Amino acid sequence: MIGGEGPADPRWMVRGAWIEYAQKFKALCINLEHRYYGESHPTEDLSTKNLQYLSSYQALADLANFITSMNMELRLNKDIKWIAFGGSYPGSLAAWLRLKYPHLVHAAVSSSGPLLAKVNFMEYFEVVVNALREKTGGEECVEQLKLAHYQIVTLIRTNPEIIEKEFKLCKPFSEATTNDMKNFYNSIADDFADLVQYNEDNRIGADKRYLNLTINTVCNMITGEGSDPAYKKVANFNSIILEKTNQTCLDYSYDNMINELRKVSWGSDEARQWTYQTCTEFGFYQTSSGEVEVFGNLFPINFFIKQCQDIFGNKFDQNFITSAAHWTNAYYGALGISVSRVVFVHGSVDPWHALGVTTTETNDTPAIYIHGTAHCANMYPSSDKDSSELVEARVEIEQYLSSWINLP
Structure with a gap:
């Protein structure tokens, strides 16, 4: 199992679909942490200069070196077949590992992997909105969100203190900069992004914010009967998130966010490392450009480009990031990846499927x-709550693995 933009979690060594496959095929399981994440500290600190060794292609070289070393240390003969597993960014790495090191990796299961590097990932919020429709079977939830956004924008202009109070802001709008305002709107949208991305899953170490919070329960809250206006219902959802994350107020300060991401010592929030990878390889910026009616075009691409520059330096401008994404797509093949023995798995509610391989x-x-x-x-x-289609998908993956393992 390939590690990603966070610490390796030992719970994956005893639970998860890949463990069930391993038991059936009598396989050895190894989970390798990604360089620069968790306890894998290859440099003295996280200065921009030291981050030059953080990239997907160097992580793949680590994996290749690890496999070669394990083959020697464990005296694994040539009949032993390595299968790569990964989800999200590691899902991309699993496919790319099979692509770049086919002599070392026999097959791969790439789950929810975005293979297309895209700077302005406007499709993300388009999928979020479509997922609200798909899971609730109608337009009502989306219409209420549109209304709430209109009310929030109007009230900020006419009676800002109402929104300050309802959304429990750490500072009044009178002290807010243009970038603070973009951050405020982005944070409201992100509540719904996270809700959709992890809807009804059975995660290992699931984020406690979303226990009992699903698209349906939140949409019921927003569309339910009662005299509260739409903006207040969205504010109530935001309050639940603040409470579950032990925050007393919503800090939408752009400078506070940037200062946090500028910290170069190990042990800080690992968001600095992943932000660096987005600025130098992928983009993946979830802008408001695709769903202006629902969230307003209030956190466009320039908001995210500015973050790259403010954190890492002026050279990380739009041309730099666009060129980096083009290089990534040329290096790996993007959605035209030419590879064999890889199964690509995606969910319709997952916004990341918009950048992945979804057709055979x-x-x-x-x-x-x-x-x-x-x-x-x-x-x-x-889980007993798994849909029949999800159960079927796991069986199908096992069948592919079975047929590939038997191939020379």
Whole structure:
């Protein structure tokens, strides 16, 4: 199992779909942490100069070196076949590892992997809005969100103190900069982004914010009967998030966010490392450009480009980031990746499927598209609440693995 933009979690060594596959195939399981994350500290600190060694292609080289070393240390003969598993960014790495090191990796399961590097990832919030429709079976929730956004914008202009109070802001709008305001609107949208991305999943170490919070329960809150206006219902959802994350107020200060991301010591929030990878390889900026009616075009691409520059330096401008994304797509092949024995798995509710392979092009690169499931759902331990389509997907993955393992 390939590690990603966070610490390696030992719970994955005893739970999850890959463990169930391993038991059936009598396989050895190894989980390798990604350089620069968790306790994998290759440099003295996280200065921009030292981050030059943080990239997907160097992480792949680590994996190749690790496999070669394990083959020698454990005296694994040539009949032993390595299978790569990964979800989200590691889902991309799993496919790319098979692409770049086919002599070392026999097959891969790429779950929810975004293979297309895209700077302005406007489709993200388009999928979020479509997921609200798909899971609730109608337009009512989306219409209420549109109304809430209109009311918030209007009240900030006419009676800002109402929004300051309802959203429990750490500082009044009278002290807010233009970038603070973009950050405020982005934070409201992100509440819904996280809700959708991890909807109804059975995650290992699930984020406590979203226990009992699903698209349906939150949409019921927003569309339910009662005299509260739409903006207040959205504010109530925001209050639940603040409470579950032990925040007394919503800090939408742009400078506070940037200062946090400028910290170069190990042990700080690992968001600095992932932000660096987005600025130098992928983009992946979830802008408001695709869903202006629902969230307003209030956190456009320049908001995210500015963050790269403010954190890492002026050279990280739009041309730099666009060129970096083009290089990544040329290096790996993007959605035209030419690879074999990789199964691509995505869920319709997961916004990241918009950048992934969702249709089968060849028999040895099958795509499994699971309706109604969110991010990496197929990887998690099975549950009685799993849909029949999710259960079927896990069986299908096992069948592909079985047929590939038997190939020379």
